[in-house]
Amino acid sequence: MSPKVDLNLIKVFLAIYETGSVSGAAKRVHLTQPSISYSLSRLRSLLHDPLFHRTRDGMQPTFAADKLYETFRTSLMNIELAIASTREFNPSISQRTFRIALSDLGEVFLLPILMKKFRTLAPNISIEVVPMEVNQVEDWLLKGRIDAAVGNLTFLKGKVNSLPIFEEYYTCLVCANHPRIGKQLTLDQFLNEHHVRVSRTTGHSLVEDILKKLKISRHVSLTIPHFSVLPSIIPDSEVIVCLPSRVAGMFAKNGNTRAMDIPIKLPTFEVGVYWENQLEDTVAQQWLTQTIHRELSTI
Template sequence: MRPIDLNLIRTFVTLYESRSVTLAAHRLNVTQPSVSYSLSRLREIFNDPLFSRTRDGMEPTFLSTQVYASFRHALTQIEHTISDNQHFDPRHSQRRFRLALTDLGETTLLPAILQRMQTLAPHVELEVVPLEIEKINSWFDNKSVDAVVCSRDIMAPSMGRKAIIEERYVCLLSKQHPRIQKTLDMETFTQEHHVVISPSSGHSLAEDILKTHDISRKVSAVVPHFSALPRILENSELLAILPQQIAQIFARAASLQICELPFDVPNVEVTLYWPRHADDSSAQEWFRQTLIEAIAPGHENNGPPGAG
């Protein structure tokens, strides 16, 4: 077999991880015909189709799956070697970073993150992807996401982590609620009707506490995103439990009030996660530090991210 151009290996790995010619071209900053041409050359070299088109994207063949791990490892080693010998200059870099956030994180954290990044690195691009907890390990393994910020406690030896800020839960409801003004006791809490955020949002601690203490209440609706709450609550007598920071944003934007919960819920840590294999990258270290500075200005950072 004749030598393979490194760009073909990079194209193959990107195609395997994205399962899409369009997405691969976007990540590689090349045209779709260029990716298709590279795929044709790879098919000729390996004498194998490598990928077949399906409704769910590009499905790898058996041979493709076999060679991916070796190519991914080799490419990672090359990238690390280059990264170790290059200084990342945020002022001139045109690199794209990918960050996974919940819809809550997009509302409360993203504006400050973008402002900080635009100030320090005006040409850098940030792509935000919706957080899917069950995919974090695979995202980090295939380098499709650079960092995750969420309040879910995730423990894995392949991940670096650093707690950034603490958040607390409160109850949010309409200012015009006929039976509640400023304070909320347990009897009222259990008798009123509630709208609940799906556990897939990553914010299930308060719900877990309710179950632990066998506190029942009347649930009228379950919604997948926090962004639906302001209009729902403003035009109803429903109650919702959510983190204080987003509750304050919603209360300023709509006719809503915040009440303390009538039971104790421990504070929750908002944590930054990243793949351990990125620890030695100056670009990744800059990105992590910028996220920390944006989310929690003045946050104590004893040493490089990863110490926490």
């Protein structure tokens, strides 16, 4: 006869697997570390496998644990979704903390819009913004380390849940009194002027990728990790930077800079909200992602 496994033991297994540590699992499921260790001992006895080996890099799963993970996760998810369908989430009284991954552009442009709506609909919730790392965001979502991610993240489609928010395109931002650029930016000017490049980790690498594909080179005189410093750099310099049109328009409102069309045909890109259903609080997460989608779709 197959052993009967307590669902709470499966939650502990998933927490250890996804956090890579007993302490991380304890925080995830709100138990003490001794309780996690005891639950793991019970699982090992029931399944006749060590499941995890303690290493310098954390708790490493065995071959059996790797095989069990997807089955356990899918099964528990289905159970939680069935239960969630009978629950309600009341944002007006909730004190939940939501973790959202945003690039610095998202923080500057999207976050104020979202916070205004959150303060109206859910005045007691807390928002924790996690700086976007495109090479980490999939793992964060799948392991429940964030509730949602917003940005140009189409590589996540088919891997997690998603909703498109709006289409966007790139423009250039230059100082308002640039001595060599008039009302229109020519291709020669674009190629010969000095440029600012922003790190690919923000998720904004489309311009670089297209230029490389077209075998077009430009002189990059400054590389920075974030977009948010640009309003302090562009007005007093003669450099050019490529950035999303909505943000360029926002920066240009101060009168010190101008947004201009890029003299190279570039495709548009999609900004969306991405999430992975979490076992513990699916209804609250659905409220969050639907609110983000509804509020940002109109900008």
